[in-house]
Amino acid sequence: MEFLSQTYVALRGPTGAPQTATETVGRLSDRLQPATLLADRRAAVLALKGLSRDCKEDVGTLALPGLLQVLYNDAEVDPDIGKAVLETLDVLCEVEDQKELGFKHTDAVLVTEQPVHSLFALLAESNFYTRFGSLQLLSTLLHNRRQVVQSYFLTAPAGPASVTSSLEDKREIVRNEAISMVQLLVSQSADIQKVLAFEGAFEKLFNIIRGEGGVEGGAVAHEALLCVDGLLRFNSSNQSYFRETGLPPLLPSSLLFPPNLPPDASAPQEFALQFWDEQKLINAKSVVAIIGLLVGSKGYGGQDSPVFARCLIEIALASNAPTTLKTQALHLLPANLNFPLSELIITPYMPVPETNGEEWDRLEAASALDALIELGLNGEYNGMDSARRFVSGLELRTAAVGVFENFVRKEEIKYAITSAMVSSEGNEPTNLPPAPLLQALSMSPETSGPLDHVLVSSTHFASLLFSHLLRSSPRCKNLARSIKPLTASNQPPSDGGNFFVPADGPAPPAAPPPVPVDDEDDDPQTLIQVLAENLSLAFLSRSRTNTSDLESREWDRLIVGYLTLLSQWLWEDPAAVRDFLNSGGLGILVEPINQVSETDFLISSLCVFLLGIMYEYNREPGEITRATISPILNRLGVDTLLGRMSRLREDDRFKNVSPETLVQHYPGSAPHTQALLPEGEVWFDWAFVDFWKSNYYTIQRGLSTDPNQLASASGPSAETAMLIASLQDTLRNQSQEIEDLRRQLQAQQKTPSNEDEISALKSQVSSLRLALQASEEKQKETEKEQEDLLVLLEEVTAKRKRDKKRMLDRGLEVSEDEAEGDDDGGED
């Protein structure tokens, strides 16, 4: 302060003439020149700091360059001037009160990279105010112009090292400021995230988290967890580095879940039952978010993955964690979850009533799949709170349904679950795992008393779960037609807890209440029959005159549950259509289509949709054919029907559904609501909305198609037919081709059979040789014969000669020609 007064005295001068602020600032700025003494500069900076709030603009325009010079040259040398200049610059760049000005000054500071580099260099100083001031100013600059500062950071010589070392500062204030600065610094910059990870930011942050007491720690632990999250999210390189560090197991263990828990061991009680307060919930949510990030990241085949997934499941299904944490855990389970839910045995807990959450009952161990279905059907702690339809509770239930949907995405799992519901007579159906689902689904609505919305919700959620099993799976639909639920017509409403039985409590009183099979029916009804019956009951009750608005809304919700399930079931399943028609489906639907209120089109629109599906897929021979339905459609008026169907789009309950939001606010908050906890309700899930939107057009066309025209001429069936035709074509072509090729092969086998030829030739040669030999022999024989003959001739000639001679001797006439012989003979 003395500097300040000195300066003022000096500036005011002897005359004491009044000065404008601008003049003062100008003079002070002149004093920042390096030529003046350090003490003078220090005094000037302090004075400027004092003026910077009130005369922000003047200080900014006149003094900023000088202040930056002080930052470069003096801040390191003199901590006092450093503190002052950092604080002054921070005030100038602040955007809290004068936004434009703050941004202007920020831009002026960030023209070159030098100021930012100096700040990161100052971070390395151990002086408290220098470090703290640099961090604050960096935070302000990052807040205003993040990307510029980030790019300068990457070129700062010792930036990463000084940042991570400031995370280790023993002084809490500095460290906490560093955490919030790092949060800003790493935001959306993969390069900075990686550099800091390389510099050991993970280790430093986890040291902080550990030092603060993990999830039990306060806001600082939360900020540090957010930092870890920021370093990991969308950065696969850092994720794989993080897995290498040995730090991931700290995440589940900070929630007291042992990271090396063998799959068949049960989670410890200190994990399942903890004391929760608000800050702990916030911290735990950050931890769960990071765990979810690691579980969900692509290509994460690490050995931690099953443990992490299990940790999330245990939190959601078998702990006393707050509802929102459970919901988050379920949402974070990846869509392609490869986790054997039905094999994991968990131990759910139930709060002991009237103990304010301080005592808990351990329930019988159950498979995670059962617990998940149970959670969807009845809500948390077996529907303890579902009498009040809190949004948070409903969100947890829809999250459970979502996990179930992902889990049964694999056809074989769907099939296994569905086939477990088809019980043979001897099998006790209540022993089968999905029995509660079936029970809730087939529960017949209470027609006598007022409708209990808890039961409506159970049935509604059951229809959601069940439709996930059937949707686009012909095999499962086929199987589901033979499901025969025990008609649990008189299920005690609030005591649906035959599933959850306190393990350490007294023996469960008649645990699975043997449901008597209706005497009237020899044959138990199939599920479709049950649904049809319940649907018509619901329509009846809804149309009763004495129902209140709220109650008829509940009936509507129940009906929506039935209709959405049936629509998805009957789609592309002519056999199911026939079953439903045989159960009187047509009559049930036509009635509500006919009597429609002017305001509420929801139910009638869904009825038309289902009717359209029935008309479209009515292909099996039966009593009611397309020709039977067509006149009814015409009497109702096809155009009217189409108009009514399309109005579903306008309904808020349908329109507001998105993949993320299923729970909608309950209209007209009931008087008994606690103001803090909003109430909600669930009408549709996204899967149905998606289904409706993709198939609406087909149904629209199908409704106006002539009954004699084959239904397959429209929509996907036409496509299917074409597909089949083209496939047949291909098949034919291919078999033709195969035939051709085979023939070619055979031909080829014949022609180039050189070996055959050679052997044939060889045999020919040998046979020829034999022939030759034979003929040679023959020739020899002939020659010999000839020789013999010659000899004989010789002999004969000799004899003749002798005879001739004798004849001549005897004076006999000798023929002339024989003279020759004479000559010959003469010659001899």
Place this chain on the structure above:
Amino acid sequence: MAGISWHYVFKFIITGDAAVGKSSLLIRLTDQRFLANPDPTLGVEFGSKLVTIPEENKVVKLQCWDTAGTESFRSITRSYYRGAAGCLLVYDVTSRKSFLNTRTWLADVRQHADPHLTCILVGNKIDLCQDEPETDQTGSAKSKRQVSVEEAELYAKEEGLLFVESSAKSGLNVERAFEQAARDILDKIHRGAFDDDQSPGVKLSKPATGNTPSNNLSLDASRSRPACCNS
């Protein structure tokens, strides 16, 4: 989770010109496969591998940061030099230019990195000149090789670098390069160059002293204690 234990963690950087095969070397080391058509690395990528040094009976975890060779990332990749214990300086034996540039890279590394950093010069892509005679005295015109073994060896000796020729494609000498460097670092540790955890590039597996005494959350300790108590 059981079974993972190591005595030391060494941080490595892989550096050198663009397209000399740095990423391929890393993938070969960590995944035992050849990365046929890698995209140029942006910034840095991480990979890690456990290496056993049999003579010392030590398991070393190599954490490798594969840096971008492209000039535009130079300022980013420099940030990694400081914290590294080992450096693979890679060039391409079929590219003289990449070999000459190793001088610049080395100067860069020397400027920013820990003075005790172990650097190994790696001539990559020798699969491309495998068909020539091993000694390569003739220097035939057809040869794809542009950097002779002798020249590189000499250079390495002058600069005090380790040297090896490798092929990320065939896998030849890849692991050896890392092991050789790791061995050298271990030597330096024994000689006391990396005393009391001064270098951020070398870490003993036990948690640094001064960590929370009540380390109920720390797993490092319990996990690796049995492995390192004899050292």
